Amino acid sequence: MNSFFKSIRLELFWVISSLLILMLIFFLADINPAVSRLALSWLFFLSGLYFILTFLSFRRKQKIEDELISTKEELYQLKSDTIARQKDIDDYFIHWVHQAKTPLSALQLMTDSSAPISKADLKEQSLAIEGYTQAALAYLKLSHPDTDLVIAPVKLDDIIKPLLRRYRWSFIHNHTQLNYQAIDDQVITDANWTQVMVDQLLNNALKYAKGQSITISYKATDKSLTIADTGIGIHESDIAKIFDKGYSGFNGRLNQQSSGLGLYLVGKISRRLNQPITVKSEPGSGSQFTIHFPSHLTKL
Numbered sequence: 001m002n003s004f005f006k007s008i009r010l011e012l013f014w015v016i017s018s019l020l021i022l023m024l025i026f027f028l029a030d031i032n033p034a035v036s037r038l039a040l041s042w043l044f045f046l047s048g049l050y051f052i053l054t055f056l057s058f059r060r061k062q063k064i065e066d067e068l069i070s071t072k073e074e075l076y077q078l079k080s081d082t083i084a085r086q087k088d089i090d091d092y093f094i095h096w097v098h099q100a101k102t103p104l105s106a107l108q109l110m111t112d113s114s115a116p117i118s119k120a121d122l123k124e125q126s127l128a129i130e131g132y133t134q135a136a137l138a139y140l141k142l143s144h145p146d147t148d149l150v151i152a153p154v155k156l157d158d159i160i161k162p163l164l165r166r167y168r169w170s171f172i173h174n175h176t177q178l179n180y181q182a183i184d185d186q187v188i189t190d191a192n193w194t195q196v197m198v199d200q201l202l203n204n205a206l207k208y209a210k211g212q213s214i215t216i217s218y219k220a221t222d223k224s225l226t227i228a229d230t231g232i233g234i235h236e237s238d239i240a241k242i243f244d245k246g247y248s249g250f251n252g253r254l255n256q257q258s259s260g261l262g263l264y265l266v267g268k269i270s271r272r273l274n275q276p277i278t279v280k281s282e283p284g285s286g287s288q289f290t291i292h293f294p295s296h297l298t299k300l
Contacts, residue, residue, distance in 0.1 A: 003062075011054070015047050015050075015051075018043075019040070019043060019044070019047070023036075023040065085143060088143065088245075089139075089140070089143055091245060092139055092245065092261065092264075093136070095245070095261055096132065096135075096136055096261060099132060099261065100129065100132045102128070103125040103126075103128040103129050103132075104129070106121075106125050107122070107125050110122070110125075120173055123169055123173070124170075124173070127167075127169070127170065131203055134196075134199070135196075135200065135261060135262060135265055138193075138196045138265060139261075139265055139268075142193070142265070142268055142269065142272065149190045149193070149272070149273070150190050150191070150192070151188060151189065151190055152188070152189075152190075152191070153186040153187070153188055154186060154187065154188075154189060154191040154194070155183075155184060155185070155186050156183040156184075156185055156186070156187060156218055156225060157182045157183050157184060158191070159191060159194055159195045159198060160180070160183065160198060160216060161182075162195070163195065163198060163199050163202055164178070164180065166199075167202060167203070167206060170206050171206075171214075174206070174210040174211055175210075175211050176206060176209060176210060176211060176212060176213065176214060177212070177213035177214070178213070178214055178215075178216075179213060179214070179215040179216070179217075180215070180216045180217075183216075183218045183225075185218055185220050187223055187225075187293040188293065188294070188295070189273060189275065189293055190273060193269050193272070193273060194269075194273065194275070194291070196265070196266075196269060197266050197269050197270065197275075197277075197291060198225070198227065198291075200262040200263065200265055200266045201227045201266060201289045201291075202214070202216075202227055203262060204262055204263065204289075205227055205228075205229040205231065205287070205289075208229065208231035208232050208233075208287070209229035209230060209231030209232075209286065210231075212229060212230040212231050212286070213229065213230050214227070214228070214229045214230075215227075215228045215229070216228075222292065223292065223293040223294070223295065224290050224291065224292050224293070225290065225291045225293070226288055226289065226290045226291075227288075227289050227290075228286060228287070228288040228289075229286045229287055229288075230285070230286040231286050231287065232283065232284065232286075233281045233282050233283040233284055233285050233286050233287055234279070234281035234282075234283070234287050235283055236282075239279050239281060242263050242279065243263050243264060243266065243267030243270075243277075244264065244267075245261070245264040270291070274294060275291055275292060275293055275294065276291075276292045277289060277290065277291055277292070278290045278292065
């Protein structure tokens with residue numbers, strides 16, 4: 001209201017001045033009081049009507065200005081979000097390209113070499129390329145703001161078994177033991193994105209537990225799925241950072257196949273689905289990743 005009066009103070013001054021002058025003229029001219037009152041009433045009415053219309057126009061203008069400011073802020077935020085999202089995508093794929101070059105370079109060396117090409121080596125590099133490609137496609141889809149989630153009850157065995165079939169060759173070739181019994185329990189989640197999470201965690205376990213054992217288990221009391229291995233484990237100083245983009249930690253630097261991008265993708269999906277992941281690990285004793293499924297999903 002103060003801003004309104006400030007905007008019309010000049011008009012208000014002239015209207016009040018004009019009314020006072022007219023009242024003085026009516027008084028000095030000795031005009032009939034009834035006529036004076038009628039004239040002044042009309043002048044007060046017209047002045048009031050003018051200020052009411054001016055006030056409504058002021059409110060409408062102020063509302064438009066507020067909407068314009070709000071729109072500018074939304075556009076600025078949208079621009080900032082778009083820039084941040086694009087930077088995130090650029091950074092991810094810079095890391096991804098460097099990592100994908102490893103199996104491609106290995107295949108190039110195999111084809112250029114005169115030595116016989118091992119079918120096992122070809123299969124290993126083929127699986128690596130397939131894994132990187134699927135992770136990249138999943139990351140792009142997840143980064144798109146219009147990506148929808150399909151939240152529904154799903155049987156965990158339907159998520160896990162296709163992955164075990166995909167990695168069957170890796171288990172056999174690397175002599176890695178699998179401990180798994182069919183899980184008929186259902187959880188409320190997005191089946192596709194949860195499968196991507198389990199895929200990346202299983203792939204990670206296979207890298208660091210070659211020739212060891214991997215156990216997949218489900219605890220119904222707190223709705224948690226655990227992928228545990230008896231591999232090389234993770235240093236305590238690395239655990240807090242393993243879900244950061246491109247962070248591979250001490251063990252990752254020893255393993256040329258590690259890019260840190262798989263667990264980064266897992267972290268993004270975990271936050272999107274509101275499915276926290278806890279990590280327990282000791283160097284030389286293996287790692288344990290646990291996905292916690294909420295009984296109902298509300299923050300999506």
